[in-house]
Structures are given as C-alpha cells and as structure tokens.
Amino acid sequence: MNQNITKNRRSFVKKFGSMAGMLAMSPSLSTLANELNFSVPSLSPDEDATTNEDYWGWVQQAYSVSPNVINLNNGGVSPQPIVVQDALDRYNRLSNEAPSYYMWRTLDEGRESLRIKLADLAGCSPEEIAINRNSSEALETVIFGLNLQKGDEVVLTKQDYPNMINAWRQREKREGIVLKFINLDLPIEDNKLIVNIYKEAFTSNTKVVMITHLINWSGQIMPAALISQAAKKHNPNIDVVIDAAHSFAHINYKIPELGGDYLGTSLHKWLSAPFGTGMLYIRKEKIKNIWPMFAANAPQSSDIRKFESLGTRSFPTEMATGHAVNFHNAIGSDRKEKRLHYLKNYWMEKCLNIPGFSTQTSLKPEFSGAIATFLIKGMAPGQIGSELFKRSRIHTTSVEWENIKGVRVTPHVYTPLKDLDRLVDTIHAIAKEQPSNTSMN
Numbered sequence: 001m002n003q004n005i006t007k008n009r010r011s012f013v014k015k016f017g018s019m020a021g022m023l024a025m026s027p028s029l030s031t032l033a034n035e036l037n038f039s040v041p042s043l044s045p046d047e048d049a050t051t052n053e054d055y056w057g058w059v060q061q062a063y064s065v066s067p068n069v070i071n072l073n074n075g076g077v078s079p080q081p082i083v084v085q086d087a088l089d090r091y092n093r094l095s096n097e098a099p100s101y102y103m104w105r106t107l108d109e110g111r112e113s114l115r116i117k118l119a120d121l122a123g124c125s126p127e128e129i130a131i132n133r134n135s136s137e138a139l140e141t142v143i144f145g146l147n148l149q150k151g152d153e154v155v156l157t158k159q160d161y162p163n164m165i166n167a168w169r170q171r172e173k174r175e176g177i178v179l180k181f182i183n184l185d186l187p188i189e190d191n192k193l194i195v196n197i198y199k200e201a202f203t204s205n206t207k208v209v210m211i212t213h214l215i216n217w218s219g220q221i222m223p224a225a226l227i228s229q230a231a232k233k234h235n236p237n238i239d240v241v242i243d244a245a246h247s248f249a250h251i252n253y254k255i256p257e258l259g260g261d262y263l264g265t266s267l268h269k270w271l272s273a274p275f276g277t278g279m280l281y282i283r284k285e286k287i288k289n290i291w292p293m294f295a296a297n298a299p300q301s302s303d304i305r306k307f308e309s310l311g312t313r314s315f316p317t318e319m320a321t322g323h324a325v326n327f328h329n330a331i332g333s334d335r336k337e338k339r340l341h342y343l344k345n346y347w348m349e350k351c352l353n354i355p356g357f358s359t360q361t362s363l364k365p366e367f368s369g370a371i372a373t374f375l376i377k378g379m380a381p382g383q384i385g386s387e388l389f390k391r392s393r394i395h396t397t398s399v400e401w402e403n404i405k406g407v408r409v410t411p412h413v414y415t416p417l418k419d420l421d422r423l424v425d426t427i428h429a430i431a432k433e434q435p436s437n438t439s440m441n
C-alpha cells in the first residue's frame with residue numbers, strides 16, 4: 001500500500017472525524033482527502049475502483065474492526081466507520097451535559113436535515129421518509145397500520161424475514177386475513193420465472209404483496225420492480241410492501257424505481273450507521289392510509305412525522321446517522337455495489353471446484369450482492385461454522401430456514417482480500433477431511 005496512506009492515516013481519520021459534521025455531501029473520498037492533505041489513490045468521481053486495493057485499503061482503515069476475528073457476518077449488523085463512532089460519542093457526551101436541553105432542543109433540530117440527506121440517498125421526497133430504529137419497526141408499522149378486513153389476501157414468501165411473517169400471522173389470527181405463501185427454490189436466475197410465481201398467487205382478493213428485495217438467507221436479489229408492476233397490473237389497488245433491510249446502501253437503486261408503496265430498512269446494516277437506526281418510506285399519497293404503531297396527534301394525517309412519535313429514544317444515535325450517509329456517499333453507491341459483489345465472487349469462484357462445495361447463491365450481479373450461502377457435503381451448517389471459527393477465527397452465521405441450508409458469508413467494504421483467501425483455504429481444508437469428498441481429491 002502507498003506509504004503516504006499509512007503515514008497520514010491516523011491524522012486523517014482524526015481530522016475527518018471532526019470535520020465530517022460540516023460536510024453536507026461528499027463527491028468522492030479522494031476529494032475529501034485532498035482537502036485534508038491526505039493521500040488516497042486519486043480517482044475521478046465515476047472511476048471504477050472495484051479492484052483498486054489501495055483505495056479499499058484506505059476504506060478498511062476508516063473502520064476500527066478487530067484484526068483478530070475475521071468478521072464475515074456483516075449481513076447481521078455492520079460495524080461503523082470511526083467517523084460515525086466519534087460523532088456518536090460526541091453527541092452522547094453533549095447530551096449528558098444536560099439531556100433534556102441538548103437532546104430535545106439541539107440534537108432534535110437535526111432530524112429534518114437527516115430526513116433530507118436520507119431522502120437524497122433514497123431518491124424520494126423528504127416528506128416520504130420517517131426515521132426510526134430498524135426494519136422490523138418500519139415494516140411492522142405498515143403491516144399493522146394497513147386497513148385490511150377478514151378474507152383479504154396477502155401474498156408473501158416462506159423466505160421472507162421471520163419478524164414480518166410473524167406480524168402477518170398475528171393479523172391472520174386476530175382478524176382473519178388470509179396469507180398466501182409462495183415457496184421459492186433458490187437460487188433463481190430468471191426474473192420472468194420469479195414474477196410468474198407471484199402472479200400465480202394473485203386472486204381477486206389480493207390486497208397486499210410483500211417483497212423481500214434481497215433475501216437475507218441466501219443473498220438472492222428479487223426483481224422487486226417487476227413484481228410491483230405485475231401486482232399493479234393485476235389490480236392497481238394492491239399495496240406493495242418492500243423489505244429492503246439488506247438492499248438499501250448495498251445495491252444501487254432509488255426507492256421509487258422499485259414501484260412499491262411502502263419500504264422499510266435498517267441503517268445499521270449496509271449503511272454502517274449506529275446500531276438501532278432505521279427508515280420507513282411511504283409513497284406520499286399512501287401516508288394517510290397507514291395508522292401509526294405509536295399513536296400520534298393526527299393519526300390519519302398525510303404527515304410522515306406521525307410515525308416518529310416513538311417517545312424518548314437515542315438522539316445521539318439518530319444524529320450520528322448523517323455521518324454514515326456522508327461516508328457512504330464518499331465511496332459512492334455504484335462503487336460500493338460493485339466492490340461488494342466482487343468480494344462475494346472473489347471467494348466463491350475459488351471454492352466452486354472444491355469437491356463437496358455447493359451454494360444456493362447466484363454469482364451474477366443481477367441476482368446477488370455480497371451475501372452468499374454455501375454447504376460442504378456431509379456436514380451440517382453449524383458444524384462448518386464452528387470449524388471455520390475454531391481453525392481460523394472466521395465468524396459467520398448458519399442458516400437452516402425453509403429451503404435454504406448453509407453457512408452464510410457476508411464481507412463488507414472493509415474486508416481485505418487476504419481474509420477471503422483465508423476463508424477459501426479453510427473451506428478447502430475442512431472439505432478435504434470429509435470422507436465423501438476425499439475420493440475426488
């Protein structure tokens with residue numbers, strides 16, 4: 001790596017931390033770095049950085065992740081860059097000087113600018129963005145807030161996230177709505193086929209379609225825009241709810257392009273915002289139809305802020321989120337998506353020829369990003385996960401959910417290629433020891 005980078009790294013991180021609050025939108029890391037007299041490989045704003053290891057080496061140093069554990073479960077929750085941690089710390093300390101003054105009169109003032117910043121990233125109006133604590137809160141606000149009657153049908157999949165399925169099941173039990181489950185056999189590399197599977201589930205009673213944009217279990221990217229289009233064509237009154245917990249700030253898109261009416265995401269995942277941050281998008285004309293989960297003054301108003309009557313929560317956490325948006329913008333959505341996909345394919349391609357290795361994740365960028373799930377013949381996912389940790393301190397998560405079984409591996413922008421090489425070597429060693437796989441070695 002460029003020696004300049006190492007030499008100036010510490011002072012840059014320090015200066016960047018204190019200046020980040022002043023920076024509304026950053027065009028690129030190199031522009032920022034130039035202002036701060038710090039050297040990162042110079043890139044023009046649209047330049048592809050997918051395999052520029054000097055550039056990603058800098059990004060890695062902007063985080064404070066442990067070199068002693070190889071964290072490949074960034075799909076669960078992401079670490080925050082140092083600038084975000086510093087901001088959170090500063091806001092927390094400030095709040096503790098006089099909580100009700102600094103939290104309610106100073107920090108709270110920042111919510112409207114954060115709304116604008118998030119809306120800019122999401123490509124929608126700030127009047128369509130509510131700030132909350134996670135995807136579960138965002139999506140359950142919609143699931144419980146929709147006016148539905150006994151017999152109304154909701155189309156969803158068995159591969160959706162358990163919190164959402166449980167929320168729908170609760171409405172099924174209490175109110176008699178009908179759940180029409182699709183069972184996906186993943187991976188599917190055919191958007192037409194996916195759309196047709198949804199279309200077959202639509203009836204004249206369909207009122208809602210739930211779409212998980214990026215399926216957490218295997219990393220499959222779903223053609224949300226095409227499914228929304230098919231639903232609206234079937235009946236323009238169908239409401240489309242999108243779970244974007246894993247797609248937002250991971251793959252590059254603007255929310256309105258998906259054609260959904262409601263979308264929820266967690267900002268502590270791919271945006272690397274503080275833990276316990278989330279966002280709800282509702283198309284402007286639909287806001288009045290949704291009852292807030294925490295009752296507000298005017299629950300049937302068209303003001304998106306009616307979903308923010310959460311009571312006292314962590315204002316420092318909320319306010320540090322803007323720094324995570326700045327950091328994300330400094331890399332750029334397109335660059336980030338390409339790098340994340342590259343990292344996934346980097347290790348997967350090296351594993352495909354290992355005897356006994358199999359995967360339920362596509363390698364194509366249209367159908368996958370950073371998340372991939374694999375299996376070694378003859379072993380249970382939990383067993384593989386334990387071996388990865390025992391041998392190489394590689395932290396992953398095991399998946400056994402409906403049709404998906406395996407170890408889920410999720411790198412992030414800070415993951416060095418060397419860590420992925422270690423993953424490949426360890427998978428190789430584990431697979432080799434399996435009797436069923438040795439004959440082919």
Ligand SMILES: Cc1ncc(COP(=O)(O)O)c(C=O)c1O
Nearest residue numbers: 134135136137161216243245266
């Ligand atoms: C697809 C999906 N939806 C929703 C969630 C819930 O996210 P949170 O725990 O941040 O509410 C997750 C969490 O991993 C997820 O993978």
